[in-house]
Amino acid sequence: MKVEISRRRFLQGSVALSVLGGTSISATNILADKSEKKQISNKLLKNIPTACEMCVNKCAAIAKVKNGVVVKLDPNPYFPKSKNMLCARGDAGIHALYDPDRLKYPLIRIGERGDGKYKRVSWDEAYEYIKEKLVKIVDEEKDNRSCIGYCAGEGMAEHTFKTFMADKFGSSNFVNHASICLQTVVSGYALTIGGYGLSDLENAKYVIMGGANRAEAIITPDTMDLFKRTRGRGAKLVVLDPRFTNTAIHADRYLPIKTGTDLAFVLAMTYHVISKEIYDRKYVENNFSGFEEYKRHILENKYTPKWAEKITGIKAKEIEEIAEEFMAYAPQSIYYQGRRTTWGKNDFQLRRAQAIFTALGGSIDVKGGIIFGKKLPLAPHEINVPLYGNSKERIEKNAAAIIGGSGSWIAWRNMIVEGKTPYPIRGMFVYKQNPMLSVPNTKKTKEMFNKMDLVVVIDTMPSDTAMMADVILPECTYLEREDPIKSFSGAEPAILLRQKVIDPMYETKPVIEIMHGLAKKLSKPLWEITKKYDEDIKEELADLGKDETQEDYYEENGFNLADAFEESQEEINKHMFVPKYGEKAWKELRKKGVFYPKMDEYFEKIDNNTFKYYPENKKYYTTVKLENECDLNFIDTCVNPKDVAELKREFKTQSKKIQCYLGGMKKRGIDPMPTWHDKDFVEVPDGKFKFISGRHAQFTQNSTQNNIMLLELMRENYVWINDKEAKKLGIKFGDLVEVKSSVGSVKIKAYPTAKIIPQTIFYIHGFGAKSTGLTFAHRNGASDNEIIEDKIEPVFGSARMHETLVTVRKV
Amino acid sequence: MNYAMALNYQNCINCKACETACKEENGVQLGADKQRIWVGINEGVIFGKPYINLYPSQCNHCIDAPCVGVCPTFASHYVDGGIVKVDPSKCILCKGCMEACPYDARFVDDTMVSVDKCTFCDHRIDEYGTTACQATCPTKVRMFGDLDDEECDLVKLLKTKKFFFQKEDLDTLPKLFYIVPEDEVYARQSISRNTTIHTWDEFKEKYDAAKDKRSKEWKK
Structure with missing residues (x-):
């Protein structure tokens, strides 16, 4: 990337640049420098609890800051989800902060898209540039706010960006990582058992992992819980994967399954347990809807283990053995949900089949099975949302049976590239996502950006996508900002806070401030356009009473786009937390980085590796509403998990039961029950x-x-x-x-x-x-x-x- | 004090958090071959089926450390707790210690112009009670502690488990305790037939005697 900077600006920036030169090798090298060593004393040493953002898990960390320089990230033991650990990426977070290639100041493109020629500008110049282009586009599109698309990567501040683009600016064209990641599994489980759930790998006795690779794709607390118990230590692990992964190292059985045939494997196991009647009949009777149809479907289609052997390459006998073992350990057996599940055409059906198979053992909503956990409530943060009459529905809403709020990245992009959108998509705002590398078929993504009149990228690094931008707005890294407070559900729920560790370096800003600056710039000019084209608003403005001004209407109805970002993130977090847990807890949260009720009483260090967060009888293993209230007392004293599992309960599905048959799907041309189609297999x-x-x-x-x-x-x-x-x-x-x-x-x-x-x-x-x-x-x-x-x-x-x-x- | 480390190597997933935490904590030179700590990988195929054994490792801080004896300038030395260290100002880069070390635990740090190695994070023991590699480990492979302290977590652990050492036959009295898997199948898969298995009671006397002899050399 070439950055053109004027001589004057260069001198201004040279102080920052020289600091950068020192940090380019290792943060700790600065400290090793003898001339600086004298200045640094322990007086200036601070330990600040924060939350990691090197991946999506959000582990609790403690940043050690010496003289304003982050010198080490240590794990924070208070967080039950991350259990006092940081992985290699978490440890290396310092090098995200002190990366010499970081985006340091706003940039405007002066070359062709993709060639990396940019000039340094001030924040105001960048906002002004965006304003001019955006106002022209929105005016030409007659206030159809959806003409600007936007995408975001996962993160605690994703919603701040979304609040601006969706709620305040008013575009419906949002795409995020879901359709290139976990949409099929999350929705598959939600529609079948009422939620994606959490695998209780701390207590499960039998786990089948199909394709999921928890040793290399770390998920907390799953990774830590599972691998302390594999290899003959309480949890039997079956791994299906075309690749012998680090997860497979820990498997009691490793099955090199043929790529794309997992559904046949699950259906064959289902066939075996149904035909042999070795599933939990009481649980099924109490909690299943449409089981008889599913049973008939499985048996009539003859999804036998022999049939699956030819497809999957796994011996029929082995399929039978695994199915039998699974049921023998049930309800403490899990067919692990998986995470990035964008594998093939039948993925949604595969996830449904897995969920139903797990449920056949009674392993849903029970200790050692898939649990739903509890989430600690936070007070809502309310936003005054304006309504735009001319904002249209998302372009790709008919691309598949169900297009949710996070869209279909591929369908959305392809419509733009092929010029098949019902109205033009003229621009795009990208926050913390890198579609040039993350969406299949890079050529088309590039083509999409080239068709746009305005591309704005907010990021910390000059990614391939940033190189497609007209304007680059530099965000600060996670160690330089406070982010929205987050509550994590689980058997041991907790609230985590990401605090600012050091002030933002260079001219970078947190996304909430970027949105605030942009909103202030855009608000009035965009309001003028709305007044010009929005018939409803024209009418309402005409009907205003004498004591009401247009300005009042603008403020009261949320058209002041900046009003959602006036408060600092610290203030917003306080307003979300204090009403529920009080001032004292707020101070505790800021001091420790983590909070849950009775933490003082419950938290206990057993040794340097082991921490206790909740007493066993206070963990939220079984949370789904039971049909008979009196059953609740029964749970506390119960010792046999099978008895708990068999209770009649209400799931968050349409029928309030495990849903084998999805009638609504049939109407949309989707198989109502998991079905194997030879023609779909590549x-x-x-x-x-x-x-x-x-x-x-x-x-x-x-x-x-x-x-x-x-x-x-x-x-x-x-x-x-x-x-x-x-x-x-x-x-x-x-x-x-x-x-x-x-x-x-x-x-x-x-x-x-x-x-x-x-x-x-x-x-x-x-x-x-x-x-x-x-x-x-x-x-x-x-x-x-x-x-x-x-x-x-x-x-x-x-x-x-x-x-x-x-x-x-x-x- | 006699510091040592137990490794529940069965937990290892080769995520390399320990290597990274070590580098960040100690400012170790960058470079894939500049490691104070590493995960040893034993990989192969048996009857057409792949297998991998992982042995997370680092300096053994041997009680009779050959690297200390061989050093001509006394740069390699013991400090309190039996930790083996290098004084960079005395190192002349003859690399004799690198030859002498049976575990390949030493390397040249070009920024310090000295041989470098694991220090058991001795600068942070007082504050944290453990090393950076133990603290960061997702699956909690390591347990650091003092063999002289009957109340410490390490000794409590060793009293309940069997353990073995790497290259014990070289008689350097290493202090990385590899915990023997309780499950026999997995024990057989990852431990060679010739390896000696120890228990705390039979081990203690030998190490205590060696320590008593050596500890006069341990600098404060």
């Missing part, structure tokens, strides 16, 4: 491979790609290819190969290994950045989305990331 022809993608424990998607501390753990990604097949193709370790699909090709080094099944290749997501602004990440390995085809599944329009066929060739 066979791999000779000479081709199926491409799969995934994660590992040292990088978070593509957001940590420039972190030098993490890059030394893995410099670039390699393509995994079955060693026998590699031999046939003459490919050796480290050889450069070309991986080519119908949408693109990449060059990447090869890693032939016995740890992956034939006909499937794999490489890790998050590498292959092309932005020249990323000194360390630039062109390391390859990006998966350059070659993944942009197909969507029919229920939610989610991506189908594991169905792309590729060829591999040594170059």
Whole structure:
């Protein structure tokens, strides 16, 4: 990235730049410098509790600050979700803060999109630039606010950005990570058992993980709970994966399943337990809706283990054994939900089948099964939302059976690229997301940005997406801002606060201040446009009483876009917390970073590795409403989990029961019950491979790609290819190969290994950045989305990331 | 005081949090081969099936450390608690200690122009009671403690478990205690047949005697 700065500005900025020079190697190196060592004394040492944002888990951390420099991040023991740990990424958070490539001041593009030529401007100049373009667009589109799309990456402040774009600005065209991540599993479980739930891996005795890789895609507390209990220590683990992952190391049974056949495996297990009648009959009788239809469906379609053996490559006998073991350990057995589940066309059905199978053991809403937990309430933060008569519905609402509030990234983008939108999408605001690397088929994403009149990117790093922006607004990192307070549900619920550790560096700002500045600039000019085109408002303004001015109307009805961001984040957090828990608890929260009722009494350090958060009888394992109130007393004293499981209860589904049959889906052309269709399965022809993608424990998607501390753990990604097949193709370790699909090709080094099944290749997501602004990440390995085809599944329009066929060739 | 570390290596998922926390805590030079701490990987295929064993590791802080004896400038030395350290101002980079170390626990830190190694985070023991690698570990592989303190968590743990050492036959009296899995199948999978299995009672006497002999050299 080239940044043009005037001589004067350069001098202004040189102080900041010299600090940066010192931090470029290691934060701790600054301290090792002898001249500075004398100044630093322990007087200036502060320990500030905060929350990690190196991935989505939000673990509690304590930042050690010396003389205004963050020198170490330590785990915070008070948080029951993260249980006193920080992973490699959490530890390396300092290098996100002191990354020399960080976006430091607002930038406006002066070259072509993507070539990285920008000039440094002031915040006011940046806002002014956005205002001019945006007002023109909204005026031309006659106040249809939806003509501006927006997307956001997951994070505590995501909603601050959404509040501005959706509630205040008024656009319906929001896309986020859900449709390229967990939409199918979250909705699949919600529609079937009433919620995604949490796997109680601290108590489960039998766990099947299909594709999920908790050792390398760390989820708290699942990762920590599970791997302390595997390998003959209480939790039996079955792993299905085309790849022998670090999770598979811990498996009692590792099954190298053929890619895309998990549904057949689950259906066959279901067949076996139903035909042998080894499921929990009492639980099913009490809590299932549509079971008889499901039973008939499974039996009539003959989803036998023998049938599944041919599809999955797993022996029928093994399928039967696993099904029997699962039921023997039930209700403390779990078919683990999974997380990033954008695999194939039948993904929604797979997740439903998993949920129903788990429920057949009675393992929903019971200790050791899938639990729903409790969430500690927070007071609402209210926003005055204006109503716009001309804002239209989202463009891709008919792209799949159900398009929710977070949209279908692929369908949405493709409509823009193909020019098939019902009204033009003229601009886009991007916050903390990097669709150039994260959405399948990069070429099309680039094309989409090129069609836009205004692209604004708010981020901390000059990502590939930032390089497509007209205006880049630099956000500060998570260690430089307070974020909205968050309540975490679970068996041991708690509230976590991300506090500012140091003041924002350079000219960066937290997103709430960016939104405030932008709103102040945009509010009045946009109001003028609304007054010009909005018939309802015209009428209402005409009918105003004598003592009411237009200004009053503007303020009272929320058209002052800045009013939602007047308070500081600290104040907002206080207003959300204090009414529920009081001033004393507020002080405690700021001191410890974590709060839950009776923490003082309950919290106990057992040793340096073990902490107790709640007494066993105060944990929220069973929370779903029971049909008979008197059953509640029964639970407290009950020792047999099976008895608890079998109680009649009310789930948060349509029928208040485990829902086997979804009538509403049938009307939308979706199978009402999980069904295997041969035609939906992508066979791999000779000479081709199926491409799969995934994660590992040292990088978070593509957001940590420039972190030098993490890059030394893995410099670039390699393509995994079955060693026998590699031999046939003459490919050796480290050889450069070309991986080519119908949408693109990449060059990447090869890693032939016995740890992956034939006909499937794999490489890790998050590498292959092309932005020249990323000194360390630039062109390391390859990006998966350059070659993944942009197909969507029919229920939610989610991506189908594991169905792309590729060829591999040594170059 | 006699500091040591137990490793419940069965918990390891090779996430490398320990390596990163170590580098951040101690300002270790960047570079993949500059590690004070690491996860040893034993990987292979048996009957067509892949397997991996993970052995998280670091300096053993041996009681009879060959790296200390071999150092011509006394840069390698013991400090209180039997921790083996390097004084960078005395190191002449002859690398004799790197040759002598059976565990390959030492490397050259180019920024300090000295050999560098694990210090059991001795600068933070008073404040935190443990090392950075133990604190950060998601699955809690490590347990740091004082072998002389019968009340400390480490000794309590060792009294209830069996344990073994890496390369014990070299007689350096290492202090990384690998906890033997209670499940026999998993124990057999990750421990070679020739490895000696110890219990606290039979081990204590030998180590105490060695410590008594050596501890005169431990600088305050």
